[in-house]
Amino acid sequence: MSMKIGAISLGCDKNRVDTERLLGFVLSSGHEIVNDIAEADIVIINTCAFLKSAVQESLDTVFEVKSHENVKHLILAGCLPMRYLSELSGEDGLHEADAIIDNTCYDRIGEIIEDICAGKRVVMTAKAQEKVSPSRVITTPYHYAYLKVSDGCDNHCTFCAIPSIRGAYKSTPIEDLVREAQDLISQGVKELILVAQDLTRYGVDIYGEGKLLDLLRALVALPVEKVRLLYCYPDMCTNELIDYIDSEPKIAKYIDIPMQHASDSVLKRMNRRDTSRSLRERIAYIRSKGSNIAIRSTFMLGFPQESEEEFEELMTFLREERLDNVGFFIYSKEEGTPAARMKGQIAAGVKKERYNRAVALQSAIAEEKAKAAVGSVITVTYDGIDYDKQSFYGHTERQCPDVDAKVYFTSEDPVEIGESYSVLVTKTKKLDLYGRVQRSEG
Ligand code: SF4
Structure with missing residues (x-):
């Protein structure tokens, strides 16, 4: 029935x-x-x-x-x-x-x-390889969709319960992902947003070596307009990957690299493989490319034993690196993780106070960056209507929909969801941009 x-x-x-x-x-x-x-x-x-x-x-x-x-x-x-x-x-x-x-x-x-x-x-709980659905039911606006390339994680960051919940890293084969992407495109999807716990490890478990670039090449060969990368582990964002993002027109000029912290001693306690120096080198390489790739990252505040000096190292890093989009999390003691057993858990009030200071610093940086866009014309994909604001909204190539700040705009001509428009930026409010669609000549 x-x-x-x-x-x-x-x-x-x-x-x-x-x-x-x-x-x-x-x-x-x-x-x-x-x-x-x-x-x-x-x-x-x-x-x-x-x-x-x-x-x-x-x-x-x-x-x-x-x-x-x-x-x-x-x-x-x-x-x-x-x-x-x-x-x-x-x-x-x-x-x-x-x-x-x-x-x-x-x-x-x-x-x-x-x-x-x-x-x-x-x-x-079959504990078997997840099967690819006959046809996904898209719950995002129809012009973009997430493509999950793997499940689980092998990185074992000491604060994270994901490896024990989702198990070891399991890639979905390239041909299955291409089939799923074709199905999404046939339903109207123009932008594919690639997600995984760690995108950069894609393929290692089933092909014996990283295959993210092969997957990207297979996806851009499809009639898709943009492919966007989220969740790339910093030390596996190779020069080759960054060069490809820079040079391939169908890859969004955007990369999400969760860094978690910028103090070497905290990164070590987190069992992360990076150092402050290696992170700075990755950022410098991305910025050396001509295509203005936006960098998004996430950081955790109040990890066990985080001293005021270690926190200040993170603040200095944020002040100097001026990342484009940043999310912050307060450390939460998760049952069964090594960090939950560490001595030196930070008091809730201290964690919150550090979180507030980091958010205030990064907001000031991001607001400054947003203001610099006033007067420029940017390409915006129309995502929907904000009825409270009585305005259309959308995202640029350097913003991930549902994740980053938005562009609100008006238009004298009809606009169609999923289409892109040239928008003159006239003002900002916090991190959001406001503007109007430029009328085409004639
Ligand atoms: S934080 Fe991310 S990379 Fe680290 S173990 Fe969790 S899912 Fe894996």
């Missing part, structure tokens, strides 16, 4: 891809997808469990969904079951969930739905 299925995707863009693949299997098994939970017979919650706060959000969502009288069954998927399977499925477990599954059995969602409708409780 065809059921109405609702889905909620929590956490990161990699989880969003899993949800879209899962929904592809839902459709191919003959069920209907509904956008509103109030209309769903069954709700799938694809959870996040990366941080304690994400675990709480996942559980809160379960209880919230269960409060809808129309929801007959609930399927719990994703990172929460992958991290706490025995606790959730045991006698004192989470009985609100009729099925608890990990991301290796999404292709069996039809059978899982049948079983729970027949009154069975399902716990399924």
Whole structure:
């Protein structure tokens, strides 16, 4: 019997891809997808469990969904079951969930739905290679989509629970990714945003050597307009990779390199392979290229034993390197990780105060950079309408949609979602740019 299925995707863009693949299997098994939970017979919650706060959000969502009288069954998927399977499925477990599954059995969602409708409780963790969905159900605006090239991670940063939740690095073969990309393009996608826990390790597990460049070459050969790279581990951003980003017109002039810190001693305690010097050298090489590649990064504040001097090293690094887009996280003590067992955990108030100082510094840098764009004409891809601001908004090649600041613009002529326009920047507000579409001559 065809059921109405609702889905909620929590956490990161990699989880969003899993949800879209899962929904592809839902459709191919003959069920209907509904956008509103109030209309769903069954709700799938694809959870996040990366941080304690994400675990709480996942559980809160379960209880919230269960409060809808129309929801007959609930399927719990994703990172929460992958991290706490025995606790959730045991006698004192989470009985609100009729099925608890990990991301290796999404292709069996039809059978899982049948079983729970027949009154069975399902716990399924195949621990096999995830299969590529027949056709993904895109949940981003149709002109861009994430392409997840692998799952898991082999880096073992001491603060991170991902390797224990998602397991070892598993690449999806190039031909499967090309097929998935073709399907996305046939649905209207113009920009592919490549994601993984670590993009630069792509292929090592299945081909015996890194194959990211081969994958990029295969993707740009497709009728796609842009391919964007997120999550590149710094020491594996080779000159060859950066040269390729610089020279290939279809690769967005953008790279996301999570650096986490800039003090050698903190990086060592984090089990990161970089030093402040190697990070600065990577940045200098990227900046030596002619195409003005935007650099995005993330940093963590308040890692165990972080001294005021080590924090100041990070501040100096930010002040001197003037990165284009930066995200900051406060360290959170995650069960089962080596960092959680370290002495010298930093008091919450100190972590927050350092976070605020780092955010204030970087915001001032980014605002200055935004102001420098006033008066210039930039190419903006139209992503949607902000009804509060009564304005169109979009992103440039140097901004990742959903991640970085936006460009808000007006237009005297009709504009079409997914198309790109020349926008004259007239003002800024914090990191966002504001402008108007230049009318074409004639
Ligand atoms: S690179 Fe480090 S922080 Fe990123 S997922 Fe892997 S272990 Fe976690």
